[in-house]
Amino acid sequence: MRLLLLNLLRKPLRTLLTVFGVGVALFLFCFLETVLMSFNAGVNMSDASRLVVQHKESIIFELPMSYGSRIEQIEGVTGVTSASWMGALSQEPGPDGKKREEFFAQFATNIERHLAIYPEIKVPADQLRDLMNDQMGCLLGVKIAERLNKKVGDRLVLRSTIWAQKDGSPIWEFNVRAIYTSDSPTFDQTMMLFHLKRFDEARQFGQGMVGLYILSIADPGRSAEIAAGIDSRFANSPYETRTMTEKAFNLQFVSMIGNFQLLLRSIGSAIVLTMLLVSANTMMMSARERWREMGILKAIGFTDGHVFLLLIGEALAISLLGAAAGVGLAWLLANVVHYNPKPDFFPVFYLPGESMLAAVGLAALTGFSSGIVPAVAGMRLRATEALRSV
């Protein structure tokens, strides 16, 4: 053990550089995992007991409001809410005084029904009461409230890219009445919810229609059957539906990103490969330099096993130190400081525990495979050969 430590410290600069190299690679690995995870955020936050009903042909077409009560009557459905995509950008002055347009998700909905279906959304009771008493009110996720620098009681101005008010203006104003949080780190805390009634009365066109229905079911095992039941109910009507699990619905958006994800995955593999190369390189170099020493160790009675452990232990130590540094930094950035390179594109930016474990596992694997070649060579080394002068 002491020898191992001394070996690590013998060339501190080299050890440091290697640890640094491995650390950088694992940091990148974690960063990419976080990006991939945020692409999949919608899928991860979906619940098997929720179904989504959209227009059969395309998500841009709306469904009649009357469908809500008809869906509710279907056996197995425990609750229904609707969501209409506002597609708006905030119109707030940024720190420099210039108008800054921030993109985030806003939905017009029946808030009470919506909260019943999304228990993940936690709203303080007094704020909820104020929200229900103000038709101009809105509910903001805690992360978007931070980004827009809004508190309860503030005014929020949005420009909708889709909906115009009766006078043709795309500008909509709201009062921030409540802010929600969530216990689940994967749940999107950058959404805004507001009253469907006010939205429907104020908009220039599209009255009586909603974008989607979201419903909860008692038994997730029956989701396919219930979905088919809903679709057959509205078959051959002017507005045919397509019902799917919330997960399948969100997967539609993930599949749109398509190749981009594959690209990031390939980059991730390239990085791991680089890491292997760098680390293996160093291990082999330092082993080669120490042939004579290994010979001496053996000559004074150290076993083959000792030498093997010494060399492989060094490789493992280096890569695990790198892992500690790289993964630690990534964890600190993503989960503690909440750094987000592009908050409007990544509503959830979070490094999951499994990815951290995977990174540490990768480091161990790298250490092992880069140490195994010199370690086996060292083990097989004969003292006489090693000590022979070059």
Added chain:
Amino acid sequence: MAIPFVYSLRSVAVRKGSSAMAVGGIALVVLVFVTLLSLAAGFRRVVETSGSPDNVIVLRKGADAELQSQVLRHTARVISELPMVAQQGDLKLAVFESVIILARPKRGGGETNVTIRGTQPHARAVHGEVRLTEGRWFTPGSSEAVLGVGLARRLQDVGLDQTLSVGRATWHIVGLFEADGSSLESELWMDGDLLQSEFRRDGVFQSVLFRAAGSARDGADELNELIDSDPRLRSMQALTEKAYYEKQAKLMADLITILGGLLTTIMSVGAIAGAMNTMYAAVSQRKREIGCLLAMGFTPEAVWLAFMVESLTLAALGAVLGCAASLAFNGMKTGMTNWATFSETAFEFLVTPEILATATVLSLAMGFVGGVLPAFRAARMKVVDALRRA
């Protein structure tokens, strides 16, 4: 006197394993860098070639994309009669267009959103870049459609002489068109009136596109002034077609640039650590050699230079390898959802000479930074120490 160049080259060749790994590390950074930049360049080219420089597009105020816009028939008529609209004989060069998106299965699994554009018989007079490559143009008033070549490549079971069924309608694809690689190539075009009645959107267009009589910029400016004063045009906005497409691509281009920048920065830091390690090891392995060189009368500067040349050679080899590997991606077709239009845009990786040059400079910089400190260590060695037996 300088140490012969050949010394540095041979040194690289002698330590095959170690050199190969340093070169490999740098090559991977170069590869990732070039791939990301070529992705961005390919996407940018689609944007740059999208839209004719003479055209102006009119949308509802607040809408950032056609899909979000609504232009009523009487408003569209008013616009087409304006003096800034160019004329060809009796024909006013303005088209009223309807746009919807539909989810269709794509090749290799998954779904993609397809943009369907309903247009008018004289569309090609305004969309100057559109050329028929196969088959014929659709007959007005019939359920025929023409397909962009980019989309034809990416869709499952949809091509020339095939049909596309949506709801109760079936459209026959009678022709394929290209449009200078622009995003129009990712669309399906058909008769506008038919599209509107099929999706119950009678009398509602998404945009009016016209060829400006003068320059497109002047046309858009004049029209915007008119919009402020003419109540018939209230809640409309005009912008040049070029500006329209640039605006749309911004989110995606930003994302690639930010991710690419972050990735390359972190990766090159890792690769520099790797190169530095290799060079330090080279210096310490060749201690005696350096001592000999110094003893023979070569100046420390010459030794420094020799090691710098060695490091730069490694970097150059890495650059060549990385660039060569990246060429495999050149022209590779891919597609990405443009979040502004919610539909998929087909484009190809575009490796330009500028990107390759930037990558080479980057890798030489990595070689320089990685080599400079080890080279100093070599140059500062004392002859007696270096020649002393270990």
